[in-house]
Each structure stands twice: as C-alpha cells, then as structure tokens.
Amino acid sequence: MSGRILLVSINTCATPDPVFPLGLAQLAAALRVAGHEVRWHDVQLPGASLEQTLADFQPHYAGISLRNIDDVLIRKQETYFDGLEALCATIRNHAGCPVILGGSGFSIFPRELLEFSGADFGICGAGDQSLVALVSALEGRRDVSAVPGLVWKCGGSVRINPPAPATSSLELSEADRPAEIVEHYLRTGGMLNVQTQRGCAFHCCYCTYPVIEGRAHHKQPPDQVAEEFAQAARLGAKYLFIVDSVFNSSARHVAEICEALIRRNVRISWGCFLRPQGLSAELMQLMSRAGLSHIEFGTDSLSDKVLASYQKGFTFDDIQRSSELARRQGIDYCHFLIAGGPGETLETLRQGFEQSRHLNGAIIMAVVGMRIYPDTQLFERALAEGRVTRETNLLKPVYYLAHGLTQEAVFAQLQEFSRLSPNWIPGDPAPAYARLVERLRQRGLAGPLWGDFSMIRRLWPQGLRSSHAPAPA
Numbered sequence: 001m002s003g004r005i006l007l008v009s010i011n012t013c014a015t016p017d018p019v020f021p022l023g024l025a026q027l028a029a030a031l032r033v034a035g036h037e038v039r040w041h042d043v044q045l046p047g048a049s050l051e052q053t054l055a056d057f058q059p060h061y062a063g064i065s066l067r068n069i070d071d072v073l074i075r076k077q078e079t080y081f082d083g084l085e086a087l088c089a090t091i092r093n094h095a096g097c098p099v100i101l102g103g104s105g106f107s108i109f110p111r112e113l114l115e116f117s118g119a120d121f122g123i124c125g126a127g128d129q130s131l132v133a134l135v136s137a138l139e140g141r142r143d144v145s146a147v148p149g150l151v152w153k154c155g156g157s158v159r160i161n162p163p164a165p166a167t168s169s170l171e172l173s174e175a176d177r178p179a180e181i182v183e184h185y186l187r188t189g190g191m192l193n194v195q196t197q198r199g200c201a202f203h204c205c206y207c208t209y210p211v212i213e214g215r216a217h218h219k220q221p222p223d224q225v226a227e228e229f230a231q232a233a234r235l236g237a238k239y240l241f242i243v244d245s246v247f248n249s250s251a252r253h254v255a256e257i258c259e260a261l262i263r264r265n266v267r268i269s270w271g272c273f274l275r276p277q278g279l280s281a282e283l284m285q286l287m288s289r290a291g292l293s294h295i296e297f298g299t300d301s302l303s304d305k306v307l308a309s310y311q312k313g314f315t316f317d318d319i320q321r322s323s324e325l326a327r328r329q330g331i332d333y334c335h336f337l338i339a340g341g342p343g344e345t346l347e348t349l350r351q352g353f354e355q356s357r358h359l360n361g362a363i364i365m366a367v368v369g370m371r372i373y374p375d376t377q378l379f380e381r382a383l384a385e386g387r388v389t390r391e392t393n394l395l396k397p398v399y400y401l402a403h404g405l406t407q408e409a410v411f412a413q414l415q416e417f418s419r420l421s422p423n424w425i426p427g428d429p430a431p432a433y434a435r436l437v438e439r440l441r442q443r444g445l446a447g448p449l450w451g452d453f454s455m456i457r458r459l460w461p462q463g464l465r466s467s468h469a470p471a472p473a
Helices: 022-033 050-057 084-095 104-108 110-117 128-139 179-189 209-213 222-234 251-264 281-289 304-309 316-328 346-356 377-384 407-420 431-442 450-459 461-465
Strands: 004-009 037-042 061-065 099-102 121-123 150-154 157-160 192-194 239-242 269-274 292-300 332-339 363-368 424-426
Touching: 004 022, 004 050, 004 084, 022 037, 022 061, 022 128, 037 050, 037 179, 050 084, 061 084, 061 128, 084 099, 084 110, 099 104, 099 110, 099 128, 104 110, 104 209, 110 121, 110 150, 110 157, 121 128, 179 192, 179 431, 192 222, 222 251, 251 281, 281 316, 292 316, 304 346, 316 332, 332 346, 332 407, 332 450, 346 407, 363 407, 363 450, 407 424, 424 450, 431 450
Parallel strands: 004 037, 004 061, 061 099, 099 121, 192 239, 239 269, 269 292, 292 332, 332 363, 363 424
Antiparallel strands: 121 150, 150 157
16 A cells, blocks of 8 residues: 655754755655655745645655754753644644654654654654554554554553664665755755765764664665765755765775765765774775865864773874875865863863864864763763763753863863864854855855854954854955
C-alpha cells in the first residue's frame, strides 16, 4: 500500500547559517522507493502555513524532524522544541493522522520529547528504514512493537526499542531535494550539504554523535557521493558542506571520495569537519584538488592538558601540523574551541592563546561552557561530581564549567584574546556578524563566512562594534 506522508522540518536555527534539512531528504528517498507520496513543510520557508499544507495534502501520516534541541550557547540558551506540543495538536486537529517524531535532537531525548509533545510515535537513530517499516505496519494494521528504534507509549509508560543498525543511506535523487526548498537555502545559507558516512568511533567526552548514529562508521560508496555532489551543482549550488561528524575517519575514505570527485570532474567548492590528526601532505593536496576550500577543525582546546581531559586523543603538535598542511595548500581553516570544560583553568586558556600564535592564518572560534547531554562521559562525570542527578531533565540546557571558573571570567578572558588578535571570534555570534552574513549572502557569496568576518574585524574594528556593520568592499 502507498500513503501520503508529510515531512515537517521545525528547525528554526539560522545562525551562523540556515541549514538544508538533509535528514528529510534521506527520509523522502526511503519513502519514495517504498512507493509513498511525500510532501515537505519547512517552517523556515515563507509561504503556505502548516494548516494550509495539511488541508491541501491531507496526509495519512506526518513525520516531524527535530534537528536541534538548543543553540548550545551558555548565555542565550534558546531552545527549539517549545512549540512541539502545539504543532502536534495542529496536525491532529487538521489531519487526524498519526504524528511521528524523529531527527537527531529527538534521538537524544526520545522519552522526554514524546511525553512533552503528545506525539503518537517516535524513531531513534537513523529513521529512513524504520519509518518505512512503521508506516507499513500501521497501514497493514500489524503490531508495531518490533520496529527498530521505535518510541511509543504502552501501558502508561514510554518504551524505546534499540535503534536499527546504522547503514549507508539510499542514493538521493534530485526529486528528494524539492526545488523551492533548495532555492531558499541557497539564497539564505549559501550552500547545500551531503553526508558521506554515518557513525563516529571517537570518544570526545561531551559528544552525542555515537548516541545518535552509533560508533561504527558506515560509508557511502564514493561514486554515490560524487553523484550527489554533481546533483547539487545541477541544482545551482556553488558550495557543499560535508556534514559527517568527522570526515577523515580514515585516510582511505577521504582519498576514495576525492578520487571519485576528480574522476567525475565535479567542479564545486566544499568544506568539512576534520579531526586535526592523521593527515598528510599528499592527502591534503588531494582534497584541495577535489575542491576543498574550507576546513572546520573539531579541536576543542589548544592545551594538551585539557585535550586529554576532553578525551580528544590528539595533541597540540597534531593541531599545528594539520593547520600547516592546510595553510600550505591555501585552504581556509578554523578551529572550534570549547572553553571551560573539564580540566580547564584560566592558565590553560592563556596557554591556548599563546599556542594559537603558532597557527598561521587560523580563525579561532570559541564558545563558553560544555553542554551536558545524557549518555555521554561528561554526564557521568557531572553525576559523580554532584552537578546533576539521574532525574535531572537535561532538555533545559545545563552546562559544565570546571571548578574555579565562572562564565563571566571565561568570557572576559576570551574577549581579551579577541582584542589582542582579530583571528579570535569568541562567545555568542555578535549582531554585527548576523548583519554581515545577510549582506554577503545578498551579494551571492557562498560557503562559510568566518574568514570574511575576521578580515573585516581587522579592517573595520570600530564598525563591527557599532550598531551598524560596515558594508564589505
């Protein structure tokens, strides 16, 4: 049997850029192959209201994707699930169909969000095959209790099945990226995205990727990835971002993807998250030839003591070596830092700043405090230190700051680093940054803009501190 399925993206986060809902495209591909009719509703797009979409499409099922729980900013603490209960009620009132929750944010808090929202079902982990299985069981009026990753209410309590084993996702067609949605994200965000693998085998103390995707790496065939790059180019994208938690899970994986892109002669710039370890001059040169223009290193600290406490598994020597390889190839790169986590002191922060002077051309983007999520090593540490209990509802953001630190002191230290070096972009994004992004996107600039922000801070520091950012030259 085939059904009409409405997929709803409720992600409202637009900083630093709105992000195309790739997870919905993967769900749409699986449902399309299974013979279902799919329509999207994205709350970031202007136009038809949800009520109008429901009336026009009359879905048999509605899937809601929750990508982010909150902004992970200790001062702002904006959450993105507050309207979920009302949204589920709207769907039920206007369509009378089952509501199914999913997405990376839901997978971190499945029990809490199912109870909070009043949805009928949820799916943890990769949802493409599980959603197809759930819809098939519901259409056939069969028992759903064996669906992998299913979250549902039974006898007054919430039950959660183990997620389906992670696998590679289906190959996307251009139809799985609706044209009006693609156009919106290219105009406002300047890029599309692609995933080359699922899973993360690393052990960063705070990270939820292993919770969401598992620890085994499940890689997409290189030629399939190259075809998705080519599709994005045909759709008008000038830039793609690889959303893997760590693209360089292995040198072989990176090399095979790059060789496929070169073989297909795909001409599009791209960026990715890299681990600053295990890179070579040959591999960096290959990535550059394949179109790599921006690297976002998941570095977290520039102090070896803090890196060990964060369970990163690399040292500052690795960071410096990886940075130099990127610089030699003319690739823009930045390092993301989390200031104030386990093992941090004001002295390690100052050491990190001094170390940053050895990273020629690097942009340093630092946030304050480490968000505590369930089922992570950081949660267990916070539990042992009495900062949280097993009953603490972590839907409301809770942050870890090392003993002896306050957010005011850490922010003050980062602001001092920023004053001394325009390459440091600390804390919450400034209003001037949002204005700058909007102006550059209006001019058609694609890709990440952190390098432009740093350059303009150098040229017009007073302008970026005022209420009106200067127009870029």
